[in-house]
Amino acid sequence: MDRRFHFISGLPRSGSTLLSAILSQNPRFHAAMSGPLGGAFNTLLGELSGRNEYSVFISDVQRQRMLRSLFAAYYGPEYGAEVVFDTNRIWCGKLPQLKALFPQGKVIACVRHVSWIIDSVEQLVRKNAFQPSSIFNYQPGGTVYSRAEGLANGDGLVGHAYNALKEAFYGDDTANLLLLRYETLVSDPARAIAAVYDFVGEPRYAHDFDNISYQADEFDLRAGTPGLHTVRKKVQARERSSVLPPDVFRRFENDMFWLDPALNPRGVLVV
Structure with missing residues (x-):
């Protein structure tokens, strides 16, 4: 494939949609909110495993070729980036x-500060009080405490992503990993985006941080969470008070392991 692939991941409510909206201003780039390719990748990986009675006919070379072909098939000619x-x-x-699939x-x-991630989800829930969210399987019950617990557990929206992030951060394949702090992205977008360009080895582009555009209203409405992927026109930090009870907020305030250099033995780049 002539096209180059990079990946945006990390924690929810931490600026991935904003980052994609900014990068998509560059006509050479395609970036968007989370899509179906990750799920398809996982499903195909499972179907090519030993649970398939014909797996004896499938080599690792074939597995890699088939998994790589997902990207070529999904991002077809209609994507000009x-x-x-x-x-x-x-x-x-x-x-x-x-x-292994994309060495470059x-x-x-x-x-993002984990307490503010929990806060951001809770704010959305309260804003859309008459629309149960897909985040909680459209269940209308619960309290701020049960919602925070559900988000933070190992299978929850935040907990699963947090554990995957730590796996990446402390794993053997950190050379191609950058952690981009939400706080940096919204307070100093020029520095944040310059770091991304340098990291991926692309020439910098003159982005307009006062005119960001991204729409996913139909998806958000179907998810019962209008505003889930809303991106404001101007990138800037906004101060506000948390909607969480103080004890819930304090529960997560020491979870930002990426801020402590002593907890970064592999020297992962954090911006």
């Missing part, structure tokens, strides 16, 4: 496979 950034939280848990591919993991 030379460089594709595919977004999915699954990619942080697939660094060994991505390294980079993974940008978006991260």
Whole structure:
């Protein structure tokens, strides 16, 4: 494939859609919100495993070729971009496979103060009080405490992504991994995006951080969570008070392992 592939992953509500919206201003790039390719990748990987009675006829070379072909098939000729950034939280848990399939591919993991991630989801839930969200399987019950617990557990929206992020951060394939802090992206977008360009080895582009455009209203409405992928026109930090009870907020305030150099033995780049 002539097209180059990179990957946006990391924690939810941490700027991946904003990052994609900014990058998509570059006519050479394609970037968007999370799509179906990660799920298809996982499904095909499972179907090519030993649970398939015909797996004895499938070599690792064939597995790699078939998995790589997913990207060529999905991003067909209608995508004119030379460089594709595919977004999915699954990619942080697939660094060994991505390294084998796309040796030059980079993974940008978006991260954010975990308490504010929980807060951001809770704010959406309260804003859409009459529309149960897909985030909680459209269940209308629960409290802020049960929702925070559900998000944070190992199978939850935040907990699963957090564990995958740590797996990537402390794994053997960190050379192609960059952690992009939400706080940097919204407060100093020029520095954040310059770091992304340098990391992926592309010439910098003059982005307009005052005129960002991205729409996924139909998807968000179907998910019962209008505003889930809303991107404001101007990139800037916005101060506000948390909607979480203080004890819930404090529960996650020490989870930002990426801020401590002593906890970064492999020297993963954090911007």
